[in-house]
Every structure is written in C-alpha cells, then in structure tokens.
Amino acid sequence: MNEQTITVTLPNSVYDRIRTTAQATSLTSEEVIKQSVILLLPAFESDIPPDVSLSLAKLSLLNDIQLWKTANSFMKNSQQIRLEKLAEIQKHRSLTNNEQFELDNLMEDAQQIMLCKAEARRILAQRGHAIFKPIEH
Numbered sequence: 001m002n003e004q005t006i007t008v009t010l011p012n013s014v015y016d017r018i019r020t021t022a023q024a025t026s027l028t029s030e031e032v033i034k035q036s037v038i039l040l041l042p043a044f045e046s047d048i049p050p051d052v053s054l055s056l057a058k059l060s061l062l063n064d065i066q067l068w069k070t071a072n073s074f075m076k077n078s079q080q081i082r083l084e085k086l087a088e089i090q091k092h093r094s095l096t097n098n099e100q101f102e103l104d105n106l107m108e109d110a111q112q113i114m115l116c117k118a119e120a121r122r123i124l125a126q127r128g129h130a131i132f133k134p135i136e137h
Contacts, residue, residue, distance in 0.1 A: 008033075026088040035107075039114060052112050056119045064127065070120040071131075075113055079106055 010018075015029075018036075022029045045053065059070065075083070083106040086099055095103060121131050 026084055026091060028091065031087070038111070048115070052115060055112070055116060059116065059119050060123055062120075062123075064124065064129070067120045067124050071117050071124060073113060073117060075110055079109060082106060083110065 018029050018032050021027075022032045025032065027035070048056070059067065062070065074080070083103070086095065086103040086106070089095060089099065090103070125131050
C-alpha cells in the first residue's frame with residue numbers, strides 16, 4: 001500500500017483527545033489519527049475490495065431483523081483481544097513480519113465490520129427506522 005506523510009497542526013484539545021484515545025486503545029497517536037481519517041472519509045468504490053463490495057450489496061436483500069443484527073455486530077472477542085495485544089506489543093517494539101501481517105488482516109476485518117454496520121444502518125434509515133436514540137435530558 002502506498003502511503004504519504006503529512007504534517008498537521010491541531011489544537012491542544014484535539015491532540016489531548018487523540019492521546020487519550022491512543023492510551024485507551026493501546027495504539028499510537030499516529031495510528032489513532034490514521035484510523036480516524038480512514039473511518040471518517042467515505043471510501044471510494046474502487047477502494048473497496050470486490051468481496052467486501054459484494055457483501056455490502058447483499059445487505060439490501062436482508063430483512064430488517066437481519067439488518068439490525070448486522071448493524072449491531074461486533075468483531076469476535078478473540079480477534080478483538082488479539083488486535084489489542086498486537087497494538088500493545090507495537091507500542092514497545094517493532095512487530096515481526098508475521099505479527100504485522102496479522103495486525104493488518106485484523107484491521108481490515110474491523111474495517112469490513114464497520115462498513116457493513118454503517119451500510120446496514122443506512123439501509124434501515126432508508127426503510128424508515130430510527131437509527132439513533134434521542135438524547136434524554
């Protein structure tokens with residue numbers, strides 16, 4: 001994957017949120033920023049692997065109950081624990097090639113889950129469902 005390095009000046013309050021998130025998730029601040037940007041910006045259809053694109057397309061064929069299940073799905077606990085462990089290891093030393101490969105795959109899985117959750121919620125909203133509960137004061 002080709003990557004570019006950029007320098008961004010952020011307000012201290014934003015940097016504090018990044019640092020706090022990094023500590024809470026055992027990621028580097030750079031990884032928190034990178035993942036935030038990846039999740040924030042819409043993927044171009046050409047960026048989505050064909051198998052993921054197919055999974056997203058199939059969601060529109062699901063009934064509402066199945067869509068709610070997808071919208072509220074999570075990564076398997078064992079995968080989440082491994083992802084967190086690799087992120088913690090990465091804080092203390094460079095990952096081996098195998099560890100980096102595993103981390104990359106787990107991150108891709110997490111992104112696919114997030115894409116499917118978002119698409120399921122989009123379809124549910126289109127079908128007239130309230131996606132977010134109103135905040136009660």
